[in-house]
Amino acid sequence: MAAMETGSAAWPGRLPRGSTVSVVVATAIVVADMVGVGVFTSLGFQVKDIPSGFAILLLWTVGGIVALCGVFSYSELGAMFPRSSGEYNFLSRAFHPAFGFLAGWVSATVGFAAPVALAAMAFGEYGKSVIPGAPPLALAVGAVWLVSIVQLSGVRHSSTFQLVSTILKVVLIVAFLIAGFVVGTPQPVSFAPHISDIGYVSGAPFAIGLVFVMYSFSGWNAATYIIGEMHTPQQNLPRALLAGTLIVLVLYVALNAVFLHTTPIDKLAGQLDVARIAGSAIFGEIGGRIVGAMICIGLVSSISAMMWIGPRVMMTMGEDIPALRLFARKSSQGAPVYAIVFQLAVASLMLFTRSFEAVLDFIQFALLFCSFFTVLGVIKLRITRPDLPRPYRAWGYPVTPVVFLLVTLFMMYYLVVDRPLQSFLGVLIMVSGLLIYAVFRKRDGAATPSSGHSKSPGNSPGRE
Template structure:
């Protein structure tokens, strides 16, 4: 099958970034921050820091992706910069945690929002949500595209409605923006270890800023359009996130939100009443379904890419007759259901946050390696304020990793055990399959591998 040369533009790539960023975290993590922090100014500063760190990451990934212009994200970057072993571990984490944990978290949040209205348990709603979306994506790309586009449109509209309502309605009595209460801030709050752990929740909420870097091959003129997509999408979402948290804090006293996953539902009931709050809760659930859909869609493609490079994953490389990697989709769904049934929301968030941050840190450090070796100098986009942008990213992310190890050793240990399991699977791959066999298979597949129809569908929409 001939390669489709049509590419997507920066606007479509930016939309992918926005769709991946606006998900579970922005509607759920404020409750965990309020459970351990009482300084409202310090909490809002967390969200500003999260936006700055995400932008620093977007600047860095834009340059790395144009220096190493190939789809695959960290899996490709780490393999080229350091060693295929690190790339494999990154791919392993993407398969077992990166997307599966995000799917599980969104499903758990859906359970928190609508289970009590349906009379079901939260875990039952979560599992059914995952299985339903996996089924939707198991037939053809056209159906998947229509499903994703409708839900993503609802997602952005709902965020804008909540922000507008939060600012236009009078501040609730007892909220930090009530005149009698006042917005507090103390520098001592940000020096406490729990502040660094709270930053984990915020950084998780901002995850997805690197989404366009997974699609470098499909972006037209990546040197020009990839930075615009990453930076434009990240900047817009950062602004929306900060405004949404202010809107939440304007409309609800902190004690009503502390420790709650369903923050959006609590605020919606206060703004619109019980019936309106219930409607908004189901709309937020639909938004979270969109997050599950995006992660199952993208994650299954990463799994298929791994399967094309490593013999052990070969079973998941096959598509159905319409070009959908059904086996990879159901692998993602199965891992996500397992996480839903065995872990709490907070454990999954912290566990996935630890290992994902580890690989983004390694990737950002990789830019120093690329610049020193002058790799990709001819056609790359060079980010401004190097190396200070990278130092900002590394400073906050390394602090978070250290405090996670100290304050949440169990979740951190789970993350390291996951890496150990990945290392064992890599060793098994090298021992079980001879390099010559793998090389011959790779060359054979390179000649006959079909193009993902999702790329074709997206490209046609862009040209239309």
């Protein structure tokens, strides 16, 4: 792909070298990255304050709509600047390379490694119900290393593994849904709107519940981290993000409907393992084991997605910054070997030290901060650079980006109020990224994303 220089009006037509990821696989990555343990654990805390079937389903629907608002904005940026690495690429383009490095630093170091470790530990815990007596830590480490070996084998094998594991995940969830509605004992819960629902929907618990629902929807932007490996990303990225998010929206609403349809609300209220409780209500004594197996298989696809897309951030940063050039090296099969091994090492360290839970607490603010400014970048570029080619334009602009910005701003406010120390530590991580960027610039005279001197010139962003 010919380099798009600053101010260029020409649109490159050639695909990046090594573009092997189809829109179906990219969609699978989005679905896999989104569907983790959140949807299987959130309902118990929501029904404590919102004991209404309609209000609960509306809560999850609103969360999906907000995620779609983010999808539209990220799709516009991804089609404009088709380079792997997500926010690192977008913020470098829309604002400044230092801002992009800040986002990339968070993602490349702990932003993906911590969720990988969390998903792996959840795999270990649920695995105990499938293999009684198995040590959770051993199962967790085994899952991460197995998936990493697949990722090291190259993009083609990664694509096959991701597609098969995600399809299996979706099939199992659909089978669980069918069993719930067909076999489960119906509970006296109504999903039709009632006058009393106005109080639930307009109350503070609904707004706070939306914060945690949005965490369950996080991952809708997963395909933006592998744009450079996609076929015709200008068309396929928006399709993958939209299709993946819509699939997950339907699954989330249906899962919560089944939980409420098959299990008394008083048994769900305040409980963390609502999926196991619902599984026992549907299948009897073996329900917990069935649900555990379903979640374990689903978590493997989630770990796979994060072990694929996370190292692409470090890889792209290595293309731009000489001090990180090692991480840009790829195998003959297209795998960024050193970047994958780095994320594997960090995730393994977090598993052995159990530090991933603390890390997740204080990176939430940083991740929201970067997403907020990425979507804000769409508005900025529409105003300051209306001449830039836009193969895809955000649907519903400016309403959809504004909706996403308002909800994200509320989530950041909630974190600052509810977890001030963790939010402050998140800010410190971002500041450390800026300091490291300054050191790299001074020591190496690094070719930043503004210079267009990437090792992959066809995908190198120039500062706008």
